[in-house]
Amino acid sequence: MGVRPTPRALEMAGHVQTALAQVNAAIAPKEIDITTIDRTIVLDIGGGYDALIMPRLMEEVTKCAPGLRLLVSNTRGADLLNELKYGETELALDFQPSNAEGIRCDLLSRDGAVVVARHSHPALNSGLTKDLYLKLPHAKLVWNRSSTASAVVFELDRLGLKPPVVASLPTFTALGGVVASSNLIATVPAIVARILQSWFRLEQYPLPFRLPPLALYQLWHARLDDNAGHRWLRQTIKNICAGPAEAKPLKWIAR
Known part of the structure; x- marks a missing residue:
C-alpha cells in the first residue's frame, strides 16, 4: 500500500491549483480588440523596404487598427540594438540576424x-x-x-x-x-x-553571377513578445512579406 495524501494535503492542493490558475491567467497574453488600441509604434525600416511594406501595412492599419500610429525611421548600425533595448525603436527590419541578449529575431523572407x-x-x-x-x-x-x-x-x-x-x-x-x-x-x-x-x-x-539569397529579418525586444498591438504588427508585416508584391501605381511619377 503506497503513501496517500492526507485530507489536509488534498485541501491545500486545491488551493494551490486555484492560485496557480490565477497567476497563469494574470500573466497570459491578453487577447484584446485591436480596433481599440491607441498608441504610436516606432519602426526602423531601412534599406528601401519601406516601399515594399508601408503601403500595404498602412492599408491594414487603417482597416483593422485605426488608432495605431506608425513612426518610421532609418537608423541601422551600432545604435539599433540599443534603441531596441531601451524602447526608442520598437520594431526593426534588417538584413542581418541578431543573437544579442533580449533581442528577438524572425526571418521574413529570402x-x-x-x-x-x-x-x-x-x-x-x-x-x-x-x-x-x-x-x-x-x-x-x-x-x-x-x-x-x-x-x-x-x-x-x-x-x-x-x-x-x-x-x-x-x-x-x-x-x-x-x-x-x-x-x-x-x-x-x-x-x-x-x-x-x-x-x-x-x-x-x-545577375551574370551567383549571389546568395538576400534575407530580411524583423527584430524586437523580448519585453514586447506578448504586447497585443506589437504582436499584431509583427504578424501583419510577416504576412505582407510572405505574400506577392502588389505595388500600386504612383501617379505623380512621370513615365
Whole structure:
C-alpha cells in the first residue's frame, strides 16, 4: 500500500491549483480588440523596404487598427540594438540576424537579386555579362551615413565584386527614379524590382553571377513578445512579406 495524501494535503492542493490558475491567467497574453488600441509604434525600416511594406501595412492599419500610429525611421548600425533595448525603436527590419541578449529575431523572407536598368539601355542590347556589370556605372542603396552597406552591397563586397558606384541613395524610390532617367544600373532584391518596374519604365536582367539569397529579418525586444498591438504588427508585416508584391501605381511619377 503506497503513501496517500492526507485530507489536509488534498485541501491545500486545491488551493494551490486555484492560485496557480490565477497567476497563469494574470500573466497570459491578453487577447484584446485591436480596433481599440491607441498608441504610436516606432519602426526602423531601412534599406528601401519601406516601399515594399508601408503601403500595404498602412492599408491594414487603417482597416483593422485605426488608432495605431506608425513612426518610421532609418537608423541601422551600432545604435539599433540599443534603441531596441531601451524602447526608442520598437520594431526593426534588417538584413542581418541578431543573437544579442533580449533581442528577438524572425526571418521574413529570402529573395534573389536582379539588375534593373532603364528601358532600351544602349549598352544592354545583347544582355548583361559579368564584365559589363563590373564596367557600367551603378546606383546603390545605402541605409544611412554611418552604415553604407545594404544587403546587396554586403554580398557583393563579400564576393570581392566592386562595380563603379556613382550614386548612393537612401530609398528604392529614389534609386528607381535615377536608374529610369540615366544609364546607371542597380542591383536590387527581385521582389523590389517588381515594384520598381510598376512605378518606372525599367527592364530587369538576371545577375551574370551567383549571389546568395538576400534575407530580411524583423527584430524586437523580448519585453514586447506578448504586447497585443506589437504582436499584431509583427504578424501583419510577416504576412505582407510572405505574400506577392502588389505595388500600386504612383501617379505623380512621370513615365
